[in-house]
Amino acid sequence: MLQAGDVEVRPEEFVALADGRPLSLTVRELSLLTALVERQGKIVAREELYRVVWNEPYRKSDRSVDVYVAKLRHKLGVALPDRQLIHTHFGFGYRLDPGA
Amino acid sequence: MLQAGDVEVRPEEFVALADGRPLSLTVRELSLLTALVERQGKIVAREELYRVVWNEPYRKSDRSVDVYVAKLRHKLGVALPDRQLIHTHFGFGYRLDPGA
DNA sequence: ACCCGTGTTTTACAGGTTCTTCACAGGCGA
DNA sequence: TCGCCTGTGAAGAACCTGTAAAACACGGGT
Numbered sequence: 001m002l003q004a005g006d007v008e009v010r011p012e013e014f015v016a017l018a019d020g021r022p023l024s025l026t027v028r029e030l031s032l033l034t035a036l037v038e039r040q041g042k043i044v045a046r047e048e049l050y051r052v053v054w055n056e057p058y059r060k061s062d063r064s065v066d067v068y069v070a071k072l073r074h075k076l077g078v079a080l081p082d083r084q085l086i087h088t089h090f091g092f093g094y095r096l097d098p099g100a
Numbered sequence: 101m102l103q104a105g106d107v108e109v110r111p112e113e114f115v116a117l118a119d120g121r122p123l124s125l126t127v128r129e130l131s132l133l134t135a136l137v138e139r140q141g142k143i144v145a146r147e148e149l150y151r152v153v154w155n156e157p158y159r160k161s162d163r164s165v166d167v168y169v170a171k172l173r174h175k176l177g178v179a180l181p182d183r184q185l186i187h188t189h190f191g192f193g194y195r196l197d198p199g200a
Numbered sequence: 201a202c203c204c205g206t207g208t209t210t211t212a213c214a215g216g217t218t219c220t221t222c223a224c225a226g227g228c229g230a
Numbered sequence: 231t232c233g234c235c236t237g238t239g240a241a242g243a244a245c246c247t248g249t250a251a252a253a254c255a256c257g258g259g260t
Contacts, residue, residue: 028207043114061210066246069247070250088247089114090127090217092114163222163237164220164221166237167220169237170237190229191228
């Protein structure tokens, strides 16, 4: 079980909770969220996310990570309004912040 | 992990800390700071900084190094007031001095 | 086989950030 | 003082990100 603030992930059960309420995520979305929660607070390179979630070498023209970050942001934004969980680090990647 | 006085750099994590607090740097700024910290206390030729950070041959009319030294000085100055970290060596280059 | 629904990947473009270059003011050494 | 060097703001170029939508993949039902 992984936790980051109000977000809880149980990858083996294919479940993610926000404030205790279940999030309806697809496989990719859950996989990306898991990767981010496992690295919470740290800046994660887009390349690393791609390797871990997609399990294949990264092509720098690939925008999949960005697209799925947007999907996650949207669903997390609905579940936990007024919180900025996923931060962008320009030219590098993203970071999920547990706290406020 | 690299350290120079109150400045700590972890290039692989894309992080730089001043007095333990994260600095918000761009890719180039972090790269230049890394090069200077790796050579702390030494006078580094503008040409060497250019080669290392920009990864291409140096044209003596190029002012990029100076511009980015100014950017770094400003951000470091905000984070660590009253300290002169980066020194100019006229006609040559720059030197980063580990904190007092 | 075909259609449909769901999920994934790719594309396209708008908008934003960063980088480079220029210009000029001021500093430094001879 | 003169000539060269450095500091730095500003402007446009170059590059990166957010996001909607199109294209694609695939399984289930008919």
